[in-house]
Amino acid sequence: MTGQSPRVVVVGAGVIGAAITFVLSRAGVPVTLVDRGPLGGGTSSRCDGNVLVIDKDPGYQGALAHLSQELLHAWAGELGEIEYRRPGSYLALAGDDEVEPARTWVADQRRGGLDFQYLEAAATHRAMPDLAADVPGSVYSPTDSTLNPLAYVAALVAKSRQRGAATRPHSPVAAIATSGGRAAGVQLEDGSTLAADVVVVAAGVWTPDLLEPLGVTVPIVPRRGHLVVTTKGPRFGDVKVMEFGYLMAKFGRERTVPADVDRYGVALVYEPTRAGNFILGSSREFAGFDTTPNPDVLRAIVRRALRFYPAMAEASVLRGFAGLRPWTPDHLPVVGWVPAVPGLLVAAGHEGDGIGLAAVTGQLVGDLIRQERPPLPMEPLAVDRFGPDVLQEAGVWDKTRI
Amino acid sequence: MGQDADLSGSDRDPVVCRCEAVRVGDLLGARDAWAIDSLRQLKLLTRAGMGICQGRVCGPLLEALARGWGWDPTGALASRPPARPWPMQLARGTDEGGRADER
Numbered sequence: 413m414t415g416q417s418p419r420v421v422v423v424g425a426g427v428i429g430a431a432i433t434f435v436l437s438r439a440g441v442p443v444t445l446v447d448r449g450p451l452g453g454g455t456s457s458r459c460d461g462n463v464l465v466i467d468k469d470p471g472y473q474g475a476l477a478h479l480s481q482e483l484l485h486a487w488a489g490e491l492g493e494i495e496y497r498r499p500g501s502y503l504a505l506a507g508d509d510e511v512e513p514a515r516t517w518v519a520d521q522r523r524g525g526l527d528f529q530y531l532e533a534a535a536t537h538r539a540m541p542d543l544a545a546d547v548p549g550s551v552y553s554p555t556d557s558t559l560n561p562l563a564y565v566a567a568l569v570a571k572s573r574q575r576g577a578a579t580r581p582h583s584p585v586a587a588i589a590t591s592g593g594r595a596a597g598v599q600l601e602d603g604s605t606l607a608a609d610v611v612v613v614a615a616g617v618w619t620p621d622l623l624e625p626l627g628v629t630v631p632i633v634p635r636r637g638h639l640v641v642t643t644k645g646p647r648f649g650d651v652k653v654m655e656f657g658y659l660m661a662k663f664g665r666e667r668t669v670p671a672d673v674d675r676y677g678v679a680l681v682y683e684p685t686r687a688g689n690f691i692l693g694s695s696r697e698f699a700g701f702d703t704t705p706n707p708d709v710l711r712a713i714v715r716r717a718l719r720f721y722p723a724m725a726e727a728s729v730l731r732g733f734a735g736l737r738p739w740t741p742d743h744l745p746v747v748g749w750v751p752a753v754p755g756l757l758v759a760a761g762h763e764g765d766g767i768g769l770a771a772v773t774g775q776l777v778g779d780l781i782r783q784e785r786p787p788l789p790m791e792p793l794a795v796d797r798f799g800p801d802v803l804q805e806a807g808v809w810d811k812t813r814i
Numbered sequence: 815m816g817q818d819a820d821l822s823g824s825d826r827d828p829v830v831c832r833c834e835a836v837r838v839g840d841l842l843g844a845r846d847a848w849a850i851d852s853l854r855q856l857k858l859l860t861r862a863g864m865g866i867c868q869g870r871v872c873g874p875l876l877e878a879l880a881r882g883w884g885w886d887p888t889g890a891l892a893s894r895p896p897a898r899p900w901p902m903q904l905a906r907g908t909d910e911g912g913r914a915d916e917r
């Protein structure tokens with residue numbers, strides 16, 4: 413197999429590049445994974461580790477996420493200690509006005525084949541005894557899982573290396589090399605070239621920087637998110653809980669919430685960790701490439717958590733940090749061949765779902781390279797699906813980069 | 815491994831980070847199992863330096879180990895705000911901000 417396989421270079425050793433390298437190396441394809449920093453040093457180590465369908469739009473997005481969950485579940489045993497577990501997840505409602513939308517959401521998801529449940533108040537408080545008494549109900553998704561994202565990246569890379577993949581950390585790619593209009597490899601900043609038959613750009617929020625010089629525009633824009641980490645101490649249940657309003661924040665829909673919650677796109681995410689503390693999210697802002705934590709956002713996240721978990725007032729914040737979600741206008745990643753440059757593939761733009769969607773992305777890219785039939789139609793993910801108006805608008809947001 | 819292996823799993827294996835109970839042997843194990851090559855990644859994976867002291871006490875030792883392995887530890891332990899743990903109740907009462915739909 414190796415003899416006739418194309419040589420592949422993957423640019424970007426985040427969770428997406430790592431999953432692609434894992435799938436390719438398993439199939440015996442010669443692959444080199446390149447990153448300008450350490451492995452997993454980008455967004456994939458400044459994030460949470462949720463692998464969710466609960467927050468996906470019913471339909472294609474949900475199917476993509478569910479397939480990825482099943483792939484990950486199958487890989488987990490092989491990957492070793494990545495803190496993988498599958499406790500399911502809950503969406504708590506903030507008020508009676510969310511009851512009807514939540515019931516509709518559950519009905520739509522069930523029609524799409526996912527086993528969602530609507531829990532009335534009594535069942536909700538049985539499952540989450542620490543929730544504020546006025547939470548009127550919740551949504552439950554049983555297949556949702558969680559893991560340690562950096563351990564996931566590290567394990568994918570370690571397995572790939574065992575199977576012969578090469579890794580080149582601390583090797584910035586200056587440009588994608590072309591020959592006769594085809595991708596021919598990558599040129600490193602030290603002047604050397606890595607030759608390849610196929611180049612995969614999996615550079616997260618930095619993907620446009622590598623594609624622009626080739627005249628290829630993809631509307632991927634950094635959407636900053638903050639997380640709050642607590643000290644070890646009291647915990648507020650072992651299940652992961654988000655608020656239903658998270659969906660509204662994620663898809664940019666209208667919510668009735670306090671002003672700072674709205675301004676920073678704050679929505680409750682409660683994630684108990686194995687280490688004995690918990691993580692709180694989340695926020696969503698277009699704020700360029702700056703990842704310096706903003707104390708106002710951290711406070712808004714804590715206040716939002718107190719609305720759902722009043723007893724958390726006793727807990728203490730250890731630190732906060734921010735990462736950059738690779739946002740796209742239609743909340744779907746860009747995964748596919750670049751029509752204008754044969755041999756060039758893009759796999760980026762997973763916004764707040766890259767950890768969860770890494771497995772399916774690896775599978776899809778592997779299928780494209782090996783010319784196998786992918787398990788899902790890939791048109792919704794196509795590089796050239798965005799119209800000129802969308803590209804122009806995304807270009808305007810991009811100007812906020814610092 | 816050789817020399818390194820003598821350290822791990824015994825009482826002679828020094829604790830690097832008390833609050834997360836991470837020993838030198840744990841660091842070596844993670845470094846080798848995952849082929850880690852930076853202090854920031856090792857810190858995130860083993861939690862050494864991520865406990866309550868936030869690297870103020872354990873930082874110099876972690877950095878010395880990293881240098882010994884040929885890594886540049888600059889910035890890996892840079893503490894992120896807040897510098898000291900703060901009770902969540904402090905977030906109460908400040909800038910409730912009204913409701914977005916009332917602005």
Ligand SMILES: Cc1cc2nc3c(=O)[nH]c(=O)nc-3n(C[C@H](O)[C@H](O)[C@H](O)COP(=O)(O)OP(=O)(O)OC[C@H]3O[C@@H](n4cnc5c(N)ncnc54)[C@H](O)[C@@H]3O)c2cc1C
Nearest residue numbers: 424426448454455456459462585616637735765766767768
């Ligand atoms: C606060 C927060 C919480 C999140 N929570 C979750 C969650 O719970 N579940 C979930 O599924 N997702 C979550 N996400 C989203 C997830 O983190 C991202 O979708 C995912 O990490 C993106 O992975 P990536 O590999 O595309 O990008 P990255 O991890 O950023 O990797 C891109 C890599 O490309 C490298 N690179 C860039 N340019 C070059 C170059 N010129 N040469 C060489 N290398 C280069 C970078 O160094 C980087 O390592 C969260 C994100 C944030 C910010």
Ligand code: FES
Nearest residue numbers: 831863865867872
């Ligand atoms: S001793 Fe644990 S963080 Fe410093």
